[in-house]
Amino acid sequence: MEGGEVVALVVLAVLVGATVNLILLRHRFAPLEDLIQEMEKVDLSRPGSLLPSSIDGVGETEEVERIELAFLRMMRRLEAERRRAGSATLQAQEEERARGARDLHDEVNQSLTGLLLRLEAARADAPPELEPELAETKALANQAMRELLSLARQLRPTALDDLGLAAAIAGLVDRLGEGEIEATIEVDGDFSDLSDDAQLVVYRVAQEALSNAARHSGAAHVAVVLRRGPAGVDLSVADDGRGFAFAESERGLGIGGMRERALLVDGELTIESRPDAGTTVRLAVPAC
Template identity: 40%
Template sequence: MGAGTDGQGRPAVARLLGAVARTRTGKDGVPAAGRAKAAGRKPAGRDGQRNVSLFRRIFLLNAVGLTVATALLLGPVTVSTPILPGEALVVVLGLALMLVLNAFVLRIGLAPLQRLGRAMATADLTHPGARAPVTGPAEVAELITTYNTMLDRLETERATSSARALSAQEGERRRVSQELHDEVGQTLTAVLLQLRRVADRVPGELREEVSQAQEATRGSLDEIRRIARRLRPGVLEELGLHSALRSLAGEFTTHGLSVTHHLDADVPPLNDEAELVVYRVAQEGLTNTVRHAGADRAELRLRRVTDGVELLVRDNGRGPGRAREGAGITGMRERALLVGAAFSLGPAPGRGTDVRLRITTTGGWSPQQRPGATTAADTATDTGTGTDTDTATASEGDR
């Protein structure tokens, strides 16, 4: 396959033009300019200096140069042989002037294309909202507008596909959690009851082994229940976000990590999707703290801000560094996009890592407050005292 072609032998330029054409017409077959007019907006690149196209600018400049050259050839102007220094100076200055004017026009005309190229090179769908400024001649402005429209569509499609994927993931987690609870949990409970009956009948020298088997079964049953709770946070569905975050802080409080939580009572209510995103981001943030940060303290904070709700997970570990983002952080970003929230990860003041999630009023507020979502006890700031030393969670992401 030659350079500049795709797998079907089509030139790269043809593919680009095809993509632009598809974007300009959109899914409904209506041109972008037509949609802009229907919406009451003026098509980009049709006002002021944009009425003069790049082709016309270059053509007029070259026409002026050729006209001047023709006038000199047909006029009474003569050049000595050999050429005199003054005449050579005039020719050089004229040529220099033409080159400067040509470079000036090209620089102004192609600058929007250069900015568009930089915007295309730095485009990242996980950081939506960045758009190339619509400037330049009419056809260049139309191209930039088409590119921005394409980004809008791609971001919308990505958000839709991410929503489907995350919804399917949560559904699978609920199914696995239910099966663990109903099937494996019930089976282990039956085994534990049978061992208890057997313990009363076996000879004395075997009772110690039966007791050990009981303890192992009981430990496995507790572990199954913990995994089921992490896969499906029942406390979030039953008692609300504040109780779920307090429980999460307690789960991650180990002998090596002290988790404090600060949960404001006046946090506006969120819808189910937004609450689940907040919970999963907090869970993944604490998971990364345990696995990668090397921290001994972490803070979980939920507070009301001017434009919505903010979640903060802060640790005193080694900081984020410059390592490539793993699946865990990418997953948090995608969850934030699902509810239109802003996600950021960076160094904490002094030392450590800050994970922030901010949900605005358009990202997840709901007029109906869930039962148990806020209580007076939520204003308390306390340190978890849980003794569970198992720090693994259902999330497989990494920092």
Template identity: 40%
Template sequence: MINGLVFTVGTLALALSPATVSTHIRLTEIPVLVVGLAAILAANALLLRSSLAPLDQLASSMGRVDPPRRSDRIDDRGTGDLRHLIASFNAMLDRLETERTSASGSALAAQEAERARIARELHDEIGQSLTVALLALKRAVDKAPTGLRGDLHHAQDAVRGSLDEVSGIARRLRPDVLEDLGLHSALNALCSEFTQATGVDVVKHLDAHLARLDPNIELVCYRVAQEALTNVARHAGADKVRVDLHATDEHLTLRIADDGKGGVVTAGAGITGMRERALLVDATLTIDSSSSEGRRSG
């Protein structure tokens, strides 16, 4: 079609112009033929480039498709079969993102349900058993000879420590403070527990006027902060962590930075999980790591 258009324009130009071509080409007619041929080829190239640009964009977009991330849609600027191909590709991306979001949401919902179940069992079964054992040891201490009381006190301390640890695990698995008091209070408690467990100082800048948000958004922010702090404790070797939470009318930003050693970030299960959680609430997770500034997640 494009070549036909160029041929038609060239024919009309030749017919309507004063230029003539003899049966035996004269030297004076050669420049006219060369210029005409060059003009036709240039016009043909420009038209082909313009018409095939959407195809180049399609090929480039296909190369950038990453299932765990959102992909840009291609402008529907083609014609005919090309337009249909672009529309089909965009529809495929929509379908992939819908399926990915549904699958990730189901998997994370099942994960949260399992966390809640384990937390209940820890509290109701193991926690209650340790409490009964602690009470039994107290009665034994009251009745035991003086020489045995020291050993029984040590046993009490060990059981009490185990009970505290079980309670802490249950809280981390199912943060009741998040459901009861909201994200601000939950992050405060999380940072305090992190400092108590690791000795790493946490500098908090949390929006004190933050209103209650959608439960899914609050849960995602809490889990991302929890995983980020866990990564700091395991890998960063940091002395200080900064946690910022800032809200505007349209955006919520959570930023966690440490002064650790930084290094190459590998997409392990923790980071992949954080990214999947962020996508569920239409958020973006970015990680910046360098040897001089530690690591920043947000």
């Protein structure tokens, strides 16, 4: 056998060996690739996505099995921490809103009341030519007081504590219906045993969706549906307004805030909207 043939055989043997080793390595690490693919599927914006119960195809080797278990444990800890942090954030936000509502009611409202009393006293002693101007000033002060009390109610929904979730949302719908929009609500089920956090999230999402409909949609009609079933609570707020494109309007319409609130109670928020086709906001909160 000549030298060239020997070299060719050696090169061929090396190539065959390398190919076999590559095949063996790919087979050995295929489960690891499956694990990486599953890790890439984790979506922090969707409840439960951090907690896969198992990963198909993983676990063929002891090393990969250990990596899988460590990954699942880490995801469970992250999910639990997210819930704790989210609940604390929600509580802090509501406490801040409550303080703001008290300040508006106790301090600013008291100042406006004093102003109204002074205006009334001034009208009694003022010359007749000033009467129209003083009357207009009093009307503006009364309007400011009404808006102030409305803002205080929005900051801290006392109706939620006093009357319950369904009545509180019905109050939002009634106030919307006082304007040019026809607003209706359909309620089905008992919500009294729903957790405080869940009730607050449902209320705030309804409040934001109705506010968007009033300010941005140009709708003639808004329909709210609130249902309690075996799977949990479903809220729907639908309008027949101009709709919007998500890429242009999501940030300005508070959609991110609604999604964050939904995540705090493992809920899922979906929005259907197209320009000139109306908007539907849906919130699903699972049963505890």
